[in-house]
Amino acid sequence: MGVLAGYKIANLQETKTNTVNVTSYPTEKGLPVTDGVQRQPKTFNISGKILGKTSSDAEKIYNALEKKQNAGTVVSYVGRTSAKNVIITNIQLTYDNTIGNGMAVSIDLQEIRIANSPYVSQKTAVKTSGKKSTSNTKKTNAVYHKVRSGETYGSIAHRYGTTIKALENLNPWPEKKIPVGANMRIK
Structure with missing residues (x-):
């Protein structure tokens, strides 16, 4: 049953x-055969x-x-x-x-092999004109730091008492390409 x-x-x-x-094509000596499977x-x-x-x-x-x-x-x-x-x-x-x-x-x-999507949606900050909004938006306790020339995840993490991994998880930039002048999220 x-x-x-x-x-x-x-x-x-x-x-x-x-x-x-x-694969039915010849492989070079020393190369892995699994490339053709x-x-x-x-x-x-x-x-x-x-x-x-x-x-x-x-x-x-x-x-x-x-x-x-x-x-x-x-x-x-x-x-x-x-x-x-x-x-x-x-x-x-x-x-x-x-x-x-x-x-x-x-x-x-x-x-059916179902793939996991690598796409992660990013929330974008909405710029306001300085006027008070009448909508019911939630206030967050997020902390940001404006990146200066020469700063790295390590130096910023040390300054704010957090970890490099936490900063990498909150921000989209790789270690070597943090844009100067960007607002990096700390918390």
Whole structure:
């Protein structure tokens, strides 16, 4: 018995495939061969039966799985093997007289590798014209320092009693490229 996207499938067989593409070009002696190897998404095949109390119950389960397939919905599968972040790429049904309350099924799944975005949104300071604002803005206890020529994260951290790492986390500039005249956030 396995569960695909919350639906039970009586399993007869599961197949898991893990492949890589390997370069067919010669490599120079001493260079790593791994430069020519690229991992491919894992694929899974589940062969079993979709069963219900009646054949129309089994048909409803099939329709729900087909809807997830057509929408490209990322699902998970748990059985003898388990697969997270997979999509249904193929569903093959077989109706025969030996299964009165369902159908035989073969389902292909493909792993989807979800990348973490390196993008981090930065809040920008809003300049005002000096007039009091009537909006309800929160006041922060942020402390800033105007960078002078020759100053580094180390010298500023020592001056304010903080760490270099804390300053690097609060500010977008690399150590060697702190712009002179910039307002560096301290707290």
